[in-house]
Amino acid sequence: MTAMIQALVVWLGDQYDEGIYLPLQRYWIVRENKWRAARWALDAEVIIDEDGRLEPLAESIGRLIESLEPVSEQLGSHAELMRVREVMKTGPSCARQRRVYADTGDFTRVVDSVVRELRDSVPVAGD
Structure with a gap:
């Protein structure tokens, strides 16, 4: 998990430096998604927009890991990042x-x- 956070911080910094900003979610969506993740862990479906569309959390994390792979390779923590995938498989x-x-x-x-x-x-x- 540490490798994922490390790569995420670097990736977000790179995005910011390139002028790419992530959309902000409303407070209620963040709060609801936090509850869903706490309740159902990787089986959660999270709200992805103000229309209430849902997406499996595991899919979101999978896409995030794919985005972070090049950064983790640069940081020398790719193997550790891949452990997150293992946890997603075993639960x-x-x-x-x-x-x-x-x-x-x-x-x-x-x-x-x-x-x-x-x-x-x-x-x-x-x-």
């Missing part, structure tokens, strides 16, 4: 933990999977 830790519990019904197995992820730095899809 966030909370979703993986829920899957482990749904599959096993055992909180000990959930904790074990989190420990393995932290130790090995690799998402564990389940047992």
